[in-house]
Amino acid sequence: MKASERSMTVFHLYLAMIRKNAGYMLMYFAIFMTISVMITRSQGDVVRQMFAKSAVGIAVTDRDESVISKGLIDFLAQENEIIPSDGNETELTRKLYYREAVYVLTIPEGFGESLTDTSSEPQLEVVKLPGNAAGYYLDADIEQFLSRVGTYLAAGYEEKEAVEKVLALKGSESEVRIAEGAYDYDHMPEYAYTFNYYPYLYLAVLIFSVSFVLKAFREKQVADRLKACPIPERTQALQGLVAFCLVFVVFWVLSILILLAADGTDFFFSPHRGWFLLNSFLFLMVAASIAFFIGNIAKSEIAITALTNVISLGMCFLGGVFVSLDVLNENVQRFSRFLPVWWYVRVCNMLGMRQGGLNTADLSLIRQSFLIQGAFAAALLMLTLYIIKKRSEKA
């Protein structure tokens, strides 16, 4: 055996273990990748509907059947889909559960009269889907419609004429502009959502993969042989790290290739593809450093599993991977700023929403994010090596 080969014995041993477990690693990768792609394929529209005003299903029970109630339904039908209902609660709940309707409106008998006769005041009854902005928009739309009809009636118009006039009023569609260089949430591409999910993919798959391989190294016979060999423990760890880095890069390349296969032309022609790639690569380094850290400090397989899940899920939930940063509580986000995943997601969101060139503030965010991610990965790697060195000195 040549000297150079002998000096890389541990590296080759790691590679052999990695090859042996490659099937499982790829299977984990396939599971998490499939979940990521499936989520992002369906998430875009749902997220957009959560925040922006868009057409939604409204289940309407009209017990009044007056000119005004019919006018109100016509008004709502201008921008939404009306689902007539007989008021059956079971059916309505089912429609809400399966999102066929996000708003349930019941117009009580005598409601139309109440607009002119102030002595009777039956109110509209509504049920909204929590967490969906459409309910608030529709509340405001309905109140304004009724207020305007009431105004026309007070001005001496007949009911039918008042309703027709309100229905004919033109709004402000052409008077709202998005500032030049503004974030465009409505046109955020699907690949940006996929990139948002990569932290979970990387963390889950890398930590599982590392634990699979390190598990083999913890077997008594292998561990004893390695302890007896003349290669210092720190060098062994470094060689292991190099072998793992190869695996990490393979996973990263695979994740990008799958993204290209799914969103090929869109991502390929994105002006920010380089930043996306760099951002995801940096996060891969973060995930790798966490995987290596856990793999080395955890003494048992159970501890690895526990730490893996707590860290990957915790980071992803608090960092805006599973839940949009717009929905996350401010106090939670104050803590999340310390997590590299929060910075990663912010960059992904910014790049996804920014269709044109990047401005100074964007570049500053990228710089800050990359520095934090890089520093986190480097610090954790140093800490792991320090722990290994101390352990080796103790032994």
Place this chain on the structure above:
Amino acid sequence: MQTMKYRFLQTLRGYGNMFWGLFYPIILASFFYIAFGDLGKDTWTEIPVALVTEEGEAPSALFASFIDAMDGELITVTRMTEEEALEALAAEGVEGIFFADGADGNPTLTVGKSGIRETVLSMLLDAYIKNATMYREIGMEHPERIEEAVAVMGEDVSHIREVTLGGKTYETVLEYFFACIAMMCFFGCFTGQKLGEESAANVSACAARRSISPEYKSRAVLTDLLVGITVQFVSAIVFLLFLQYVLRISLGGNFFGMAFICLLGAMVGVSLGMVVGGTKLSAGAKTTILVGLPLFLCFLAGLMFGEMKVIIERNVPVLNRINPAALISDALYYLNIYNDPAALRLRLILLFAFAAVMTLLAFLSLRRTRYESI
């Protein structure tokens, strides 16, 4: 009974399995709670906006007074020059700029991005433009009634009352917790895997020792099944109590009904684990199957993305009827939120059928096995 007692102790001391079966769901639910805590709650704060006006212009003054009237209610208004406003928008100091004299003398709005708060601003502008058109029309056609009309518009009357269906509040966030309960039932498969491995003499040394003991094999397998299901069922009860009394999630009033659904779920999870554990597959392959399959089924039931079950129901509803994880979360919803006994019955029958088939399969696959050599 003696065997059962020791199998209980062995199972409870399997910390790895207890982690997956109990502590992991508790950790996940805690993250759900932190992340979704504010979803659906009113956390509205006033929107900072800039108002750019031109001195002396009558329409501009009218619009400015409309916007000023909203100051402190829905928005916080700061008057600025156009340059100042654009700078503030770029620096995210304001979220929108109202130009009182925009294109063709009409007011316009410029926003920095699209979102809920920006939509509210555009609705304000929309309201102003529509009201202005309305008053112009009334002024031309019924000038004598303009004061009455203005008085009606100024009235602060609400025509809407928010109600609940059947007195129960529909909370979308509950879908995540119900999917989490389904997942915890499924993760009983790790306990099942260990028990299955310890029942198959060609898989573990422990099982080989057990197989030469005078105890009937079928009784030993039945004991293992009972122990696994009981441990997972009790874990599920602890988890439900954690959700209700520690995280204070209002799951619904029918605790015993939920416990019954969890029992069926635990039967599915543990017996799945026993079936896989008793096979000759490698340890890695078994773990991959038992991590991957439940995760994927729970993903389809809305664990990682709540809308997934809805999308499936719209496109391939049969998938929601054959996915035990979706059946568990659906059954919990039908039990606690819905008032639809027929739908609940269907889910329970399907879930019971799954549990019975899986338990039978686990029992049949492990009992009466004979080995010529190990």
